[in-house]
Amino acid sequence: MVEPLAYRMRPTNLDEVVGQQDLVGPGKIIRRMVQAKRLSSMILYGPPGIGKTSIASAIAGSTKYHLRILNAATDTKKDLQIVAEEGKMSGSVILLLDEIHRLDKTKQDFLLPHLESGCIILIGATTENPYINISPAIRSRTQIFALHPLAGTDIVRALKRALTDKQKGLGDYPVAIQDDTLAILANGAHGDLRSALNTLELAVLSTPVDAQDKKIHITEQVLVDSGARPPIAGDKNGDAHYDTISAFQKSIRGSDVNAALHYLAVLAASGDLPAIMRRLLVIAYEDVGMANLPAAARTVAAVQAADRLGLPEGRIPLADAVIELCLSPKSNSGIKGIDAALADVNAGKGQQIPDTLRDAHYQGAKELGHGTDYKFPHDYPGDWVAQQYLPDDIRTAQYYEPKENGKYESAFAVQYQRLQKANHYPAKS
Incomplete structure (x- = not known):
């Protein structure tokens, strides 16, 4: 079995980690922990494909600890016992526990004493807010670090590394791709490096070599055919995500319904439902608040409905809430x-x-x-x-x-x- 490109390109040390420099860059907390050889258990949370597993892999590679990967939802207590025994024999083992927010009480109770003894160094990965969805017992024994969607420039750098790496990447393939085309793939990934790498691999492996110049030409259309998403309008540098959220709130605060619906559409097109829901709740109480308290309550109901529906249907209650908040009197x-x-x-x-x-x-x-x-x-x-x-x-x-x-x-x-x-x-x- 050949592992996917995203799996093969996982970093083996902190210098290879793409993005998240506020955590792994020179002088930052995770790098300092590794350099001091004083690792503590941690929880990494953020959207999919932004480096949670990569950071765990890099920590393991930088410290020479064994890395074991389990899933809190699907792996059993027996699997945890095997990891614990390995930790006891070797002194310590790093356990990357994916979907840690789904860890049940039986597994949690087994895990806690091993975290305290240090034979297991836990790196929990989750897309859910750990302050809400992870038990206090686990939180009190871990450091919590938030990861952010990767900038398009970071993803482009990782894609170029994969294209030139002959050992783990696609360096043996005669790929011809323009920088502008790579940028389209990177920005369309909306911060998800894993998605971008796997799309690039599919494009390369499924495109025949040109008979004339013996190159594999990867065009924008080839990428779209391979599953690449178009970039959000206006998202040219990977940082527009936060600008869009800011414009979204300011448009509602300024009572401009059409602008607010536009920015809602941009965020919905990116699939970032959690950011929309959180921002709407903030707006309801920060900007409308006492001037129309029933609107704030209805916004909560709209967010709950959208959360259950998911996208694209969730756009409907969200749009209703945006219109009401825009046209409500304002009070801060x-x-x-x-x-x-x-x-x-x-x-x-x-x-x-x-x-x-x-x-x-x-x-x-x-x-x-x-x-x-x-x-x-x-x-x-x-x-x-x-x-x-x-x-x-x-x-x-x-x-x-x-x-x-x-x-x-x-x-x-x-x-x-x-x-x-x-x-x-x-x-x-």
Whole structure:
């Protein structure tokens, strides 16, 4: 069996890793770990084909540890036991555990003591957010590193290396391909190097040698016939992905429906459903927020529907949410309020909680004066009574500055100002 080109071109040391230089570049954390010979277990997460397995392979090659690859969903506890025994005999073994977010409790419980003893150095790979989808027990024993889609220039460099490598790549084939054509393949891969390499290999192996010049001519059409995707419009350098996300949010914030739908289409064409969903949730609460809270709730429902449907059908609820968010009144009072409160917290303000609010459910609390003068609001007319809640040093702080761009926040503003006045705090001008 001949391994695919992407498999053969896996790096054997950190210098061969394509992209992810914020982790493996000179002076960066993974390279420092390897150089210091102090490896710790880690989780690498990000989209498919961007280098999670490659980094594990490079770490193993740079440290001379054995690398074993398992899948958390399909491999069994017995497979883990075999790796653990090897680790005990050799001192340590690197285990690349793909789809680690699908690790069940039985396998997890077996794995944990081996991580703590160091006989297994775990490198978990996942496309899911580990802070949400991986158990706290695993997270607490690992370092978490986010990987990013590769730039088109990085993919072009890797493709050229594969075309000239006679040992592992396609260097023995008389391939003729223009730089512009390679760039089309790289940018159309949308950050997925594995896809680009496998498309290139199929194109080379399926294209006959030209009878006249004895070359294998790889054109744009040959690549398309081999499964290459066209690049996103405007994505000329591989960095437009983040520019598109930025333009998407700014168009919704600026209430331009047509521009927002355009950028939604660009992101949908790239297949980047997770980025769309995350950005829409941010927009709903950051830019619309209190001005139209039901729109934020409906955005959550639209994102959940899109997640279940997947693309292309998921574009429909997403488009509905984009249109509503664009045409909704806007308010950023929520993010401004929490950021103002965080600024005080980070400055060390408000550390002394008023005695009336302290926990009084233990023996001796009364003697300390904790909770003794607390007024229970439900015992008063209108379920409200004036009393101090903020610490003394920020007693009159007002983080929330209501806007009146929508009927919801306008109503909240009236109530907020009434309560401030009743509580004898001056309204913020």
